[in-house]
Amino acid sequence: MEDFAALLDRLILTPSRNAKLKLLTDYFRATPDPDRGFALAALTGELDLPAVKPAMLRALVAERIDPVLFAYSYDYVGDLAETIALVWGVTASPATGPRPAPPSLSAIVETIAASSRSEGPRRVAGFLDMLDATGRWALLKLVTGGLRIGVSARLTKQSLADLGGHEVNEIEELWHGLRPPYLELFAWLDGKAEKPISSARAPFRPVMLAQPLDEGDLPRITPDAYAAEWKWDGIRVQAVSDHGVKRLYTRTGEDIGDAFPDVLDGLDIEGAIDGELLVGRLDGEIINAGSFSELQQRLNRKSVSGKLVISHPAFIRAYDCLVDQGEDIRALPFRTRRERLERLVATSLAKRIDLSPLIPYDDAEALMEKRSAPPAAIIEGLMLKRWDSVYEPGRPKGPWFKWKRDPYTVDAVLMYAQRGHGKRSSFYSDYTFGVWKSGAEGTELVPVGKAYFGFTDDELAEIDRFVRRNTTNRFGPVREVVHEADRGLVLEVAFEGLNRSTRHKSGVAMRFPRVARLRWDKPPREADRIETLEALLSAAD
Incomplete structure (x- = not known):
């Protein structure tokens, strides 16, 4: 646990992305299994410890310190975990003997994971008594799931790629078939085993991102070189249907299907599509796109009521196809993928998928006029995609551009x-x-x-x-x-x-x-x- 606490402490004080990567890679190289696997789960948001909630920790610390004094302390410090970690040491009973050896990260995770909600806070209290201030802070961050240390899941996966000398997209495509503490993943990264075979149906595939359009790029934008379409003000999603298994992912690979059961029910195609998740209102059998604030009513929920599904129906405006009838077509040019997408969407009868229309134009000047006066408020600019571009994960320079309206x-x-x-x-x-x-x-x-x-x-x-x-x-x-x-x-x-x-x-x-x-x-x-x-x-x- 001490090594994990030291890692978090250094990460939060390190502004450089490359320096953070090195810290992560060095930690994963030096830390044994299963500690590093549980650390990986915590850093990527995959660690779930339902036996402990922030309200329980507040109640726990209230037994040791006056609530008004704690409130003042929290106001000054500004972070719940850091405040509890500091006041816990002040309020602890004087030690009557040597402090017990700090527990390992895996011992903490396995103990709390096996605890009931009534047992969880007491187990946490016991661990807090065994740790120093930095260890207590790290423990509280761990159990509440809110690390907030400036490290994304993508950056953590990049450190794994650096550790094993692989591409980060290989890690991404394996990810949803793996579970903590990731023993088979680390064995592969250490060169001690073959690459794991993901048995997961409907896996996530790393997304392709666009570069902002610079003024110097405008001469390149011609109808024969680039397709144009509207940039919709929703959230980027990847919808996958694979032999009856249906998933809805965000651009970072988070599965949000539980919040959008109507979209999953309406995913009556066989393949994987890239598009924009929108929410709107029913007009007969057609859903007209609503504002982003209406979409927010359904975001960040673990489940959704039937009433909300009816009042805020969701759908996907599709603009690319990654898998068609089981065939991975990402290596095909965009023109071909678009044709395959049109045929695939045409087979859907549930009316939860429609096509993002292509925009005809003569030159970049004509596009500039369209960008400045889009036909709907939900449009925030233009997307420009080279007709011959393959679907390449990451943000390559040139194949795709985004040309947003001026704020x-x-x-x-x-x-x-x-x-x-x-x-x-x-x-x-x-x-x-x-x-x-x-x-x-x-x-x-x-x-x-x-x-x-x-x-x-x-x-x-x-x-x-x-x-x-x-x-x-x-x-x-x-x-x-x-x-x-x-x-x-x-x-x-x-x-x-x-x-x-x-x-x-x-x-x-x-x-x-x-x-x-x-x-x-x-x-x-x-x-x-x-x-x-x-x-x-x-x-x-």
Whole structure:
């Protein structure tokens, strides 16, 4: 456990991607089985310990420290696991003998995995008493499943590829047929066994990604070289039907089929398609695509109610075919794959799959006009695909381009701030901002969005200082900052689109808001008004 704790501690303090890769690769090379397999499961989000939940840990620490004091500590530290790890050492009973040897990672995982919900917290308490502060922090991160250390599942799999001298796509294609602690995978990576044979039906296949279109690429975009289609504002999915086994994956390989049973039921083809998951409204037997905010009603759920399935039916807008009737066609040119996709989708009778239409155009200038005035608000730009391109995992330069619309921007006023997580836990980095709205009681600021990225590290330090020096109220971990006509901080906020929202006082919700720049030069009274956003909504309608 000490080695795993040291790994997490170093990863969270290491900004460089290559340095993180080396840390991971070195750990997997030096750590024996099954510890490294359980570490891999934790880092990729595949470790499930249902016997312990965050609420149980709060109850556990409440037995050792006054709840008000813990609340103040949590507000200051900003991270639940780190707070408990620190106060646990302060409140522990004085040791009457030598500290017992710290348990191994596999011993912890196997013990907690075999525990009931009533036993789990006590087992965790026992392990906490055996570990130092860093070990306690790592244990709590492990059991709650929220590592937040700046390491993605893809990066972890890349470290495995580096360990064994293989391509990361080989790891991806094996992944869904493997289970922790991955003994057969590591035996192959160590050169001690043959490559595992995945017996999983309907496996995930690594996706092909597009590069942003630069101005210098425009002369290359001609109708005979590139196909054009709309870029839909949903989520990228891969739908696979393989001899009765049906799966729905995100672009990172996460299986989200449980949240979309209607899509799986309607997957009446034999093959694997790449497309956009959209949600909408039934118009007779046809589903018309709705906004991203409607899709969000069904995302991040382990299960979904029948009522929600009816009110927010989901479907796939397909734009590529990877497997057709059991034949892997990724090595064929896009023109051929598109023809195969059209024939495959035509066999579907469930009306849960439709085709992303190709856009006729004469030249790049004509495409530019279409990009600036798409026929529907759910379109966020264009996709350009070379007719002769094979389906190549990763983000190769040239075969596919994405040409998104220019983002919208507004000037908004910072209203509330909250500490971040992980390496940002010491900074106020999550910001709620608002615009002016006139009402019966005069003009006031109403929140319209929340952003936690877009700024540089130097700008983060500047905003953090402003928050600390201009706090006017506290609500748990949230600080209210001064936001008056002549006092406050104006943020230029960029966003991809707007949706109407009954959950927000302003009546609007932003799509992908981020801080574009700090407007220290502008007084809050000159920030935008709600009418600016309502005009954008009306144009979209």
